[in-house]
Amino acid sequence: MAIDEVHDLQFVFREILHTMSRPGEIQSLRKLEGKNDLDLPLHDATLFTLLTLFDAEVSFHVLPRAENQVAGKISAYTLASHTTLAKADFIIVLPDATEAEITEALEICKKGTLIAPHRAATFIIDTDFTERNITVRLTGPGIKEQTMLHTLSNNIWEARNTTVTEFPLGVDLILTDSNMQLACVPRTTNVEVMEVE
Amino acid sequence: MKAKTHFAFFDEGSKKEIRRALLKAVAIPGYQVPFASREMPIARGWGTGGLQITLSLIGKQDVLKVIDQGADESVNAVSIKKLISKTTGVRLVERTEDATLIQSRHRIPEVPLTKNQILVLQVPMPEPLRGVEASEYQTKILHSEEDYSGAWLQLFEQVMKYGKTATGADHPVYVNGRYIMAPSPIPRFDNPKLHQSDALILFGAGREKKIYAVPPYADVSSLAFDDYPFQVESFAGENCHLCGAENVFLDELEDPVTNETIYQCNDTSYCLERLNENEEAEVRKTYA
Numbered sequence: 001m002a003i004d005e006v007h008d009l010q011f012v013f014r015e016i017l018h019t020m021s022r023p024g025e026i027q028s029l030r031k032l033e034g035k036n037d038l039d040l041p042l043h044d045a046t047l048f049t050l051l052t053l054f055d056a057e058v059s060f061h062v063l064p065r066a067e068n069q070v071a072g073k074i075s076a077y078t079l080a081s082h083t084t085l086a087k088a089d090f091i092i093v094l095p096d097a098t099e100a101e102i103t104e105a106l107e108i109c110k111k112g113t114l115i116a117p118h119r120a121a122t123f124i125i126d127t128d129f130t131e132r133n134i135t136v137r138l139t140g141p142g143i144k145e146q147t148m149l150h151t152l153s154n155n156i157w158e159a160r161n162t163t164v165t166e167f168p169l170g171v172d173l174i175l176t177d178s179n180m181q182l183a184c185v186p187r188t189t190n191v192e193v194m195e196v197e
Numbered sequence: 198m199k200a201k202t203h204f205a206f207f208d209e210g211s212k213k214e215i216r217r218a219l220l221k222a223v224a225i226p227g228y229q230v231p232f233a234s235r236e237m238p239i240a241r242g243w244g245t246g247g248l249q250i251t252l253s254l255i256g257k258q259d260v261l262k263v264i265d266q267g268a269d270e271s272v273n274a275v276s277i278k279k280l281i282s283k284t285t286g287v288r289l290v291e292r293t294e295d296a297t298l299i300q301s302r303h304r305i306p307e308v309p310l311t312k313n314q315i316l317v318l319q320v321p322m323p324e325p326l327r328g329v330e331a332s333e334y335q336t337k338i339l340h341s342e343e344d345y346s347g348a349w350l351q352l353f354e355q356v357m358k359y360g361k362t363a364t365g366a367d368h369p370v371y372v373n374g375r376y377i378m379a380p381s382p383i384p385r386f387d388n389p390k391l392h393q394s395d396a397l398i399l400f401g402a403g404r405e406k407k408i409y410a411v412p413p414y415a416d417v418s419s420l421a422f423d424d425y426p427f428q429v430e431s432f433a434g435e436n437c438h439l440c441g442a443e444n445v446f447l448d449e450l451e452d453p454v455t456n457e458t459i460y461q462c463n464d465t466s467y468c469l470e471r472l473n474e475n476e477e478a479e480v481r482k483t484y485a
Binding site (some may be wrong): 010114 | 204209210212214217219220221222223225226228231255256257338342397410412414416429
């Protein structure tokens with residue numbers, strides 16, 4: 001069954017908006033299971049996020065850089081244009097990207113300008129929400145007390161924290177996984193890497 | 198013959214653009230994100246900003262409430278409701294608790310909003326510094342430098358003229374300790390409801406082409422001086438002449454017969470619900 005561009009993508013957007021305004025709350029897109037009939041090597045949650053947000057007006061970059069074929073297909077399906085890391089509106093990070101590549105991307109991506117902070121990159125990172133070795137505590141707007149996440153790595157969170165030190169400049173993260181889940185971490189969120197037990 | 202419109206009136210491209218602006222607005226609380234405000238079947242300045250946000254959010258499962266200055270049945274609210282329900286088929290309600298999406302002009306409902314609701318406010322004038330600086334580019338620079346002396350000066354002038362901060366509506370607020378934001382022309386009475394709200398609050402200015410947001414559980418403080426603290430409108434000793442409610446925002450009216458000043462709930466659905474409750478209680482008592 002194909003994805004319904006009107007109603008299914010509306011549902012995906014509301015889930016993204018929910019977790020962007022309540023950082024770290026993991027939302028499920030399970031309702032759309034089996035609807036992905038596109039020939040793209042992306043997990044469903046990542047793909048549906050792209051379909052929801054991409055059109056001819058946005059540009060993107062794919063990590064790892066070897067994935068030129070994926071980039072071409074994303075362009076073909078969404079009309080978005082592939083560009084360099086430093087210019088991309090969206091940076092798509094596939095599971096086989098290395099930690100070094102991600103931290104480098106966080107360093108050189110667009111962070112907006114003081115006059116137009118919204119012109120910053122949004123990262124769409126395909127990751128895993130059950131990473132045993134890492135616990136981060138999120139606080140800030142959208143979070144009543146605190147939210148815990150178990151994803152990405154110590155170094156990536158540190159690089160992200162450096163990127164968002166000069167609020168309102170910074171980047172926003174949309175994290176997706178292979179289980180049709182997603183969670184957002186906007187630039188306003190304080191991310192604290194907890195001691196490894 | 199009527200042409201069959203697309204779901205939620207908009208084409209999907211327009212929705213996408215507004216959705217991307219909404220995500221950035223949430224990520225930078227209080228910052229006005231520019232967007233390509235579309236032509237709507239109602240005139241700019243009549244809630245097109247709020248309407249465009251609502252149409253980009255709404256799905257078949259949503260339950261919609263639209264209010265205009267507290268009233269569910271005034272012209273602006275009714276025509277917006279008609280447009281949305283005809284193009285989406287969503288259920289319309291008046292009870293605040295039943296709605297998932299609430300579009301409002303100039304009021305935040307009396308019943309506290311919940312985690313599962315989104316409030317969309319219509320904004321005529323999104324720029325809190327426009328009164329002191331006419332140039333859009335200059336106000337963008339002032340925001341970028343967090344130079345808000347103009348906003349403070351406006352308040353100071355009110356103190357000099359009237360002996361208190363006398364903003365009628367749209368009293369500016371500091372969001373998340375960074376941006377000064379126009380909360381739309383809600384009465385000062387509603388400003389505290391923005392602080393640490395359970396619901397997501399979105400703002401749309403169609404004519405001025407701006408979208409901004411206050412995420413839930415964000416700090417929002419109304420501008421005030423230490424010696425002139427922020428005060429909401431006071432209705433001490435008054436209550437609604439219909440339902441008797443106290444501690445709500447009241448409209449001041451004149452009784453056409455006795456020419457006396459009377460007060461009435463501004464939030465009509467809240468008032469109606471209380472009246473119905475009172476009546477039910479009375480009926481129960483009579484039959485007991």
